[in-house]
Amino acid sequence: MIRIGNVVIPGRISLSPMAGISDSPTRRICRQFGAAFSYTEFVNTDELIHRAPKSMKLLRYESDERPITFQIFGNRLENIVQAAEIIQELKPDIIDLNMGCSTRNVSLRGAGAGLLRRPVYAGRIIEEIKKKVSVPVTAKIRIGWDSQSRNYSEVAKILEESGAAAITVHGRTKEMAYTGLADWEAIGEVKARAKIPIFGNGDIASFEEANRKLQTYGLDGVLIGRSAIGNPWIFSPISKRELSWEEIRAVLLQHARWMIDEFGEEFGLVLFRKHLVKYLSGLEFDPQWKSALLEIREWNRFEDLLLSDKRKPLTLTI
Ligand SMILES: Cc1cc2nc3c(=O)[nH]c(=O)nc-3n(C[C@H](O)[C@H](O)[C@H](O)COP(=O)(O)O)c2cc1C
DSSP: OEEETTEEEOOSEEEOOOTTTOOHHHHHHHHHTTOOSEEEEEEEHHHHTTTOHHHHHTTOOOGGGOSEEEEEEOSOHHHHHHHHHHHGGGOOSEEEEEEOOOOHHHHTTTSGGGGGGOHHHHHHHHHHHHHHOSSOEEEEEEEESSTTOOOHHHHHHHHHHTTOSOEEEEEEETTTTTOSOOOHHHHHHHHHHOSSOEEEESOOOSHHHHHHHHHHHTOSEEEEOGGGTTOGGGGSSOOGGGSOHHHHHHHHHHHHHHHHHHHOHHHHHHHHHHHHHHHHTTEEOOHHHHHHHHHOOOHHHHHHHHHOTTOOOSEEOO
């Protein structure tokens, strides 16, 4: 059993935080199939300090999601610390500092992966958050800004010395964004030197691969992002390939229902499309049926069309 600070993490494989994807319904579906803990989407600390409703809503969660990590980002120590103090009211189990976001408008202003260029400052942020909150504080990093500055060893050392309770390492540089392959040797190096739990992340495409990575690199845990979209079974030994359409459909309907509970009927279904496309991928359907399904904004029509027996998948190509 691993622990992040005093928080017991019941498993080794979890859902990676993904803005626009890893909302409460999605996290719950993944937990249901074995994801070890929950990680919110990243939330802007410049907005949290004003308790902006949109940002606070990103931190809503259900009790069956625990342990839950709130992920925050920003470039100003005072705002990050103040935001961490505010969100404690919502009783997260862990607070995580995003040091990996590669998008220009985040990283170029020194937030997200921008903090990799100022590791001492990032360390101070961790220290100062720790003074104000009672939960463990962690960080999620990339291996460097670009191929010339792969400073993951230095960053991990500073964060650990600053009191980070765990670190997740996505094995790409900021410059790589999502191209190329994650460097798992670098992740393994961080693990070999660290005394705190280290989570590895990048490109895991199956439950078996997750377990291989855990073993090969002696990691405390791994996170799965993109391959978990529309495939919550990835957190368990069950392979989506072995499931019937009826079984896939039952989970998809549950997920869609929870999206509607969270976001309302129309917006919930619109947001669900990203997931739906992935649930359906690998299954070959009548293209007209599929595009009609992806357009629907009313629950009854959505359910009726999904349950219409005439529309069985033609072939399974996963
Ligand atoms: C759409 C999308 C949104 C993401 N949002 C976040 C985020 O809010 N916080 C974060 O730390 N990482 C974020 N990431 C990065 C993922 O957590 C993960 O590190 C990355 O996708 C590599 O893992 P994977 O290959 O398993 O997807 C995001 C990735 C994607 C694809």
